[in-house]
Amino acid sequence: MEMGSNLVLDELARGRELVTKLRADIELTTSFSVNARRAVVEDLLSSLEKCISMVTESSPRPQLTESPRSEGRGRGPGVVRKDSEMCKKRRTQAKWTRKVRLGTGPGVDGPVDDGYKWRKYGQKDILEAKYPRGYFRCSHLKTQGCLATKQVQRSEDNPSAVDVTYRGAHTCRRESAPPQAPDDAPPQHQNSRDDSLLLSFQTGLNVKTEGLEEEDSSPPLSFSFPSKPEVPTFSPSSTLDGCFVGGGGGGGWSGAFVSPATSETTNYYFSMSPAPNE
């Protein structure tokens, strides 16, 4: 963590600047358009991702390209492979758990497409949970090497709610643009008060850092920004979608986004363990 520390600091400073910008916008309530806010958020996220990449570039995850594993695995005879260098440390990855509550109305069965394309690669029955957990990965893993993954699990209490846990950063370009081009939202609302209620679902985000190093000493920087989920596109697939970017490796920093919105509160907490520096 010495070589690119200057660059990291530079990126962090940039991120801070963006956050300041965003805060100013929130104070003034309606100074920026939704568009501009999104742009700032995107910039901020990419900046943070850059930092994460810089910090973790020394320990990339060797995998997900062309694993030279011994051909047959799922069905073939027991070919055991002790490749401990592969998924050595999953613990150093940040995790976001987002509770997506689907509305109770009819027709809200559709997925919440956030602009990323996901491919399901597994499903597992979880002990405590009543419903199985689905494992998804960005469809651009092969084409763009995007390492983002997520897992979706239905809440046992609320059949209409699902927990979506994101892992890894999206390095792909958003391309599954809905036909209405949500990035250019029409200036329809004058009160930025409850525009999120137009959507028939509520999103609450709730991430806790697992006890990676049991050392969350420094209070994370906190700021707020409007909870503005993307315009849901009622695509016909049965996949539940949602997406936020995440970081890859041992960063050693943590943060929190706290949004005291009116009707729903969206809290973002993320953290990373310090680089083990093995």
Place this chain on the structure above:
DNA sequence: GCAATTTGACCTTT
């Protein structure tokens, strides 16, 4: 016929 999902085995982490 191709691409995405399903599903059970294999592997990692706790």
Place this chain on the structure above:
DNA sequence: AAAGGTCAAATTGC
């Protein structure tokens, strides 16, 4: 050792 996560053949849908 058990639970969780991933891989890939088989299956299904487009």
